Amino acid sequence: MAFELNVNGRTVSVDVPADMPLLWALRDVLHLHGAKYGCGIGQCGACTVLLGGKAVRACLTPISAVGKQTITTIEGLSPDGTHPLQLAWQEVDVPQCGYCQAGQIMSAAALLARNPKPGDKDIEAAMNGNLCRCGTYLRIRSAVHRAAEMGSAPRTQTPANRE
């Protein structure tokens, strides 16, 4: 079945089964590898992307449920890697293996979009669905705070509608 998707500000067409999770359409059909497979059951958050600005688990989101909502992946969070979260993650040097970090950043992006100055409890609530097997949680927490400081208005739109 053909589906028209708005991914990172571009309209693309994929011809896949209606029950294919968005994750696999992104990874194997559109060759966008930023969102990762970790568990397939919504336990780890490595596949997190923004759907209509909200953080969702792409491994559990069937392509048929996407409709006209905008999809933002880590590749489209900013045109040049300068979203405050990306800069903060770099400054704090958060990653170890890095496999979970795209999902972490996308969850944080959804948080900052609705709450530009989150407290520790807000961060815990928003980020608790994202596992980090390497245990970089303390750095994730401080990087979210740092991003909030850096970006008075964090940009979570897609590159297209930002222009």
Added chain:
Amino acid sequence: MTPQQSQHVDRRSFLKITALAGGGVLFGFGAAREAAAQVGGPGQATTDPHNFIKVAPDGAVTIVAKNPEVGQGIRTMLPMLIAEELDVSWNSVKIEQADFDDTRFASQNAGGSTATPNNWLPMRQVGAAGRQLFITAAAQTWNVPASQCATSAGRVIHAASNRSLGYGELAAKVAALPAPNLAEVKLKDPADYKIIGHTQPGTDVKAITTGKAVFAIDIEVPGMLYAVFEKCRVFGGTVAKANLEEIRKLPGVKQAFVVERPPITDTVLPGETGLENGIAILAETWWHAQSARKKLLVTWNEGPRASQSSAAFAQRADEMSKQAPQRTIRADGDAEAALKNAAKVVEAAYSYPFIAHAPLEPQGATARWNNGAVEIWTNSQAPAGGRRLVAQTLGIPEKDVQVHMVRGGGGFGRRLTNDYMAEAAYIAKQAGAPVKLVWAREDDMTHDTYRPGGFQYLRAGLDGSGKLVAWRNHFVSYGDGERFVAAGAMGPTEFPQRFIPNYALHASVQPLGIRTGSLRAPSSNAFAFVIQSFIDELARAAKKDPVQFRMEILDAGAAPADAAPEAGRGGAAPPGMDAGRMKGVLQLVAEKSNWGKRQLPKGTGMGVAFHFSHRGYFAEVAEVAVDSANKIKVNKVWVAADVGSHIINPGAGENMVEGAIIDGLSELMSQEITVESGRVVQTNYHQHAMMRLAQAPPEIEIHFLKTNFPPTGLGEPALPPVLPAVANAVFAATGKRVRALPFSKSGFAWA
């Protein structure tokens, strides 16, 4: 070992490969050790600077990172050592990942926290040799003595004539110069270090945060198919029949076939079983393959392991604990007599479960078979062993296996075992197309090389003054005769051996039909919990402060010069524990945590523990609050570490220690793999939980005690002490002594 050979049995779907002589192959950690030993260990360089350093005519410096990167930061750290001695500015350096090539890079592996001790000297020598080449080239150009030349930030300077040349201008000349003898190159005075000891951000941090970092799972090769591989839930089970005709008709499916190797017959499974039986499904996307797999109907011959269970293991261990031990590993003095004469005897039974590695990136690899040779992209931690396994599995020479090393989404020891490389290579050869194999999380959780569970039955005696005078441990593990399962051994020098006059370590084993292997800080990750919890019990029985009691034990030890090699590990044994260094970190952590001097509210307690592993000295204190519902909050962890004279990349080192603490807490609270009907019960993270952000300690305070010893690794030794530190803090807070991991089984949970 006999090479495996493949042959067609049934043209339509069946493959058969011959058994390995001896019933299996044993690589993984052993191979990594062996590879490290081949280089000669610390201090012996066998490498050519030309293989590591490239300078472009414009002066851009590329440094090759030789080791597998699985999150330990090695791709940044090893090039830092080279760049420091090469005398270039770190900002000018680009880093390039090496492919596997042991003729150019000697040892390339990630295991045992060995990269720092094994590379500290050789990689600096490589950099210094590179610097010497540029000086030689400049001296020749100017026709002046090399001794008059100096370097600074990528330039050679001849002060006497006020001339200088950039490395880029000299690069062509350098390429033609022979490498100097590495042992004779001059190294910098550490006081002049500009890169070593200064935090450098991870080389790939920008790529990671923009989604551009390439992990093994991200590799794409033109024309490749996506593969899943269904194996029997009982290890070593074989395929009797399967509905492959039906599977081949499903949407997107390109091929489906049985991979068959003869049954694995060992009583105790080797860590590296290589290729197992199973069914490969290849499709146009991974989702198509995985969806088709859900329609797969297989009848398995499960074999004799289908009867094993965790309940039976525990029952058998309990029986063995009441019988005479099968053998004695170590006996100093007379533990039995000393126990009889002791003023006080403390007895306790401890246990810990099997646990899974579960790195976030599941196992998998991409392979391309081409005319008798194979090219493979892998995140293996032990690519030397992987190449050998693939060669044997396909029946081709090792030189025809080309291994590309790709970033791994975590390792923790799982990727020391290369079964998934063998699968990808074999499936690609059979399919006649490039193949990306990706395991589902369920495959990973049920086909791991598990941290072995175990049981320890301890008795110790105190004299009238509260001094520890006798220690007897009946260690009940898994194995066969005198052979322990992989990572399931306890060696004759396990602490507190040599710190106590009467010490007895006995062992009994039972057979095991699941694979085991090295998990981050192997054996230490379980033993520290047992030993340091039991020592806490003894301190209480002796009515002594837990730090003071430990200091007294360390004071009673043999001199460091007499120290035996570290317990329970093969290969070139690292040195034994130096009691003085351990006392240093214990003292430091007590000071920093204000041990014994703080007023704590009811329900809050502090615990201490230390452990020596992988050449690293770690003492840790935890402060926990436990509520009436047994909900635990770890308020803070203090870490004092002695890993030698330099922390090469301090920020990354702290990150690694923080992660080790959190990893250890996951193991403490919630991780357990159980076996029923020969099958691993847990299939995904909801049943084998790791700590989440809201549960993590809000603060981890780390102090590195710099001592005059060569730097050693940080990947593993920070982990073991945190389990007993928290267990001892929980006792201090509640009076409840938990002797079985995970704590969740005793009704505890994170707050």
